[in-house]
Amino acid sequence: MKINNETVAYLEKLARIELTDEERVECCSDLQDIVSHMDILSELDTQDAEPLSQSFSAKNVMREDEVKPSLDRDTALKNAPRVKDGFFSVPKTVE
């Protein structure tokens, strides 16, 4: 797979970040290296291999439906850049 400027622009959009032109060039070559490495893997025949979604053999890890105390609100809001009336406050998402 070939990484080009369009791929980087698309990823910027999805990640909601804006790169400088310099960073774009750097990002393009970094990503190309990563993807090329993956291309080596895809040379393997995985026809009969089950896709792996977990690296542990654990299964059925569940908890009982019992309420435990939540955080107190001041603690919950502590990392928020902006707070108003007990709410997290973020840039407006609709016009």
Place this chain on the structure above:
Amino acid sequence: MNYEVVVGLEVHVELATKTKIFCSCTTEFGGEPNTQVCEVCLGMPGTLPVLNRAVVDFAVRTGLALNCEVACCNKFDRKNYFYPDLPKAYQISQLYLPICHDGFIEIGKSETCKKIRIKEIHMEEDAGKLIHDADEINTLVDYNRCGVPLLEIVSQPDMRSAEEAVEYIEKLRVILQYIGVSDCKMQEGSLRADINLSVRPVGSFELGVRTEMKNMNSFKAIARAIKAESERQIALLEKGEKVIQETRRWDDSEGQSYAMRSKEEAQDYKYFPEPDIPPVVISQEQIDATRAAIPELPDKKIERYTQLGLTDHDAEIIAGSVYLAKLFECTYEVCGNAKEAANWILVDLLKLLHDSAKQPEDMDFNFDSLGKIILMVEKGKINRGTAKKVFEKVFEENINPAEYVEDNNLGLVTDTDTIYATVETVVKDNEKSVNEYKSGKTQALQYLIGQSMKALRGQAPAQTVTEILKDLLN
């Protein structure tokens, strides 16, 4: 040309578990903003979600009640998107292996019943609530709802009208309430539907281009939206234009849908298997045990109620509400008279609910009270007029019927000696009327009956009073 409307519904149901799907925060509705949140549901780095066992149990129960196959091996997938209603920037959902698939719900009367197929049911987490209009510059976020367990129940495009869609969702709602997995309060957002709709010429088997309307939260809005959207699509096709595949926002107050700002490219959720939740394996034993514990569902109830002597119509109304059905069954158990129980519920109770603008779910009284009142009438302890008043008090204040009758002296006077003595006094005190009666003025008798009933607080059988009075006068 004649067109056919093709509707499929994706229904999101908030489960009635005590805690959220991946953390132990309470799911209670209506808490102060951001007081039911923790490190996990706020998506803080370094936290790990742990699946709530009850969510899996509820999902299996729902699947079985909706005639689905249950997948023995379950995995979760990560749906990535960047929007402040999900602080992790992804939603843990199920894409590749939904917990249940290939079920159906039957709608319509038994003779003309129609199967609406259910494609799949998957487990996922709800998002937080965004408030856009409280602040001029910013959007405010409350994460109390974030992480509340949801089932998404996806139908096949089997509905052909607004009426069928509403019938499907009503039936789904009542089944979910009977099996106790959700309270399905639409006004609290615990049941919401996305409508997928297309139209095609009658007789065509190909599906038209569909649009989607999200987050509908009332039956009326769903019906109106389907009617309006199908008319819009038909008008486009008639003009030779094309329907564009898009998500539209339904404005119920204006009765119109609007195209949401079309996105440059399709949503790219970059789904991948969720690494934080190990697979969930459901055994056949668990499925069998859950199936055995599923309570009687509405169709079976209607059948049983008609066998108890109710008309189809009455049985359908009562079985159509989990709360009315519960009251009916409890009343029948106490008084043993199914028809009387149904009568009281369909006439007196529905009127009380209507007059107080309440829903059956708002009923807040001991459910054995109605049966006790019916028994008191049957045993001649109170008359029906008094019974109505007592039931009103039960409905409003949850009083104890027997105590209330006793304390307020509302019981029927059944003791003949007491009635005799009372009527005798009335005759003595009303010499003038007695003489009028004896001289042939028959209306004087009515007056004397009235006076006697008054003295007996209206709580004696009028027939007995009349008979005693005639005896004394002649």
